[in-house]
Amino acid sequence: MAQTTAAHGWQLEQDSATAYERFLVPLLFDTSARDLVDRLQVRPSDRVLDVACGTGVVARHAAERVEPDGEVVAVDLNPGMLAAAQEAAANRAIRWEEASADALALEDGHVDVVCCQQGLQFFGDRPAALAEMHRVTTAGGRLGLSVCRPLDHQPGYRPLVDGLRRHVGHAAAEGMASPFSFGDRDEIVALVRAAGFRDVEARIVIWPLRVSSPAAFLRGETASSPLGGVIADLDAEVIDALIADISEGLAPHTDDAGVSFPIETLVVTARR
Numbered sequence: 592m593a594q595t596t597a598a599h600g601w602q603l604e605q606d607s608a609t610a611y612e613r614f615l616v617p618l619l620f621d622t623s624a625r626d627l628v629d630r631l632q633v634r635p636s637d638r639v640l641d642v643a644c645g646t647g648v649v650a651r652h653a654a655e656r657v658e659p660d661g662e663v664v665a666v667d668l669n670p671g672m673l674a675a676a677q678e679a680a681a682n683r684a685i686r687w688e689e690a691s692a693d694a695l696a697l698e699d700g701h702v703d704v705v706c707c708q709q710g711l712q713f714f715g716d717r718p719a720a721l722a723e724m725h726r727v728t729t730a731g732g733r734l735g736l737s738v739c740r741p742l743d744h745q746p747g748y749r750p751l752v753d754g755l756r757r758h759v760g761h762a763a764a765e766g767m768a769s770p771f772s773f774g775d776r777d778e779i780v781a782l783v784r785a786a787g788f789r790d791v792e793a794r795i796v797i798w799p800l801r802v803s804s805p806a807a808f809l810r811g812e813t814a815s816s817p818l819g820g821v822i823a824d825l826d827a828e829v830i831d832a833l834i835a836d837i838s839e840g841l842a843p844h845t846d847d848a849g850v851s852f853p854i855e856t857l858v859v860t861a862r863r
């Protein structure tokens with residue numbers, strides 16, 4: 592199963608990329624991607640860049656809107672994610688590129704719209720990545736970023752992270768907490784302004800998530816993350832204790848159909 596590549600955040604091997612596309616995309620990212628391209632008013636003939644595209648869900652929604660004359664370029668540094676993205680995109684006309692967000696192989700002012708869904712928190716050099724997004728955007732072009740708000744605002748993920756810390760260890764907990772590690776509104780707005788963007792606006796956007804059980808939540812989240820291999824190696828008693836602990840934390844969000852809780856994100860839009 593998955594191995595973590597230490598150099599950059601949230602690195603998945605291809606099995607995890609496939610699990611990501613099957614679990615996390617329907618759980619949240621498909622809905623939030625559609626919302627992001629709607630907010631950015633992506634339209635026919637726009638040239639769109641999807642930075643940290645993962646399995647390509649934003650790129651797919653953008654491609655639907657820009658066809659037939661527009662262009663979508665999708666960039667990620669993880670080849671496993673890009674392979675899963677190409678498979679999921681079937682015949683959509685999207686150009687996939689393996690590159691880091693802070694070294695984009697695009698000309699100055701090449702795109703009308705830059706999207707980056709749940710990528711910024713993982714970048715090693717965020718100012719350089721935002722400078723690149725600014726460089727490749729045409730004058731008047733639009734930027735849309737989304738990140739998860741910090742763990743204190745996540746009633747579903749908090750019990751998952753706490754359970755991992757108690758039963759698996761600090762590194763596993765920090766891995767699961769990493770998507771929530773850079774969600775401070777003022778800090779993000781300041782970074783986007785410092786890169787040269789104007790009309791910067793941040794909105795809290797809250798989505799309802801539903802999973803069939805705490806065990807399914809643990810399994811789906813870890814299989815879609817660099818933790819898949821770690822969990823697969825645990826003894827059955829440890830997994831049982833972990834699930835019992837997470838179930839207790841999720842009890843206030845549990846009903847007859849499973850578990851439902853909100854996830855809070857921050858969506859930042861701006862213009863070049």
Ligand SMILES: C[S@@+](CC[C@H](N)C(=O)[O-])C[C@H]1O[C@@H](n2cnc3c(N)ncnc32)[C@H](O)[C@@H]1O
Nearest residue numbers: 620643644645667668669672691692708709713
């Ligand atoms: C949580 S996923 C989000 C993927 C996708 N945007 C989505 O909405 O499903 C984070 C992605 O950021 C990518 N990533 C991390 N650091 C990166 C960097 N420096 N440059 C490009 N991609 C990066 C990872 O490989 C991963 O695919």
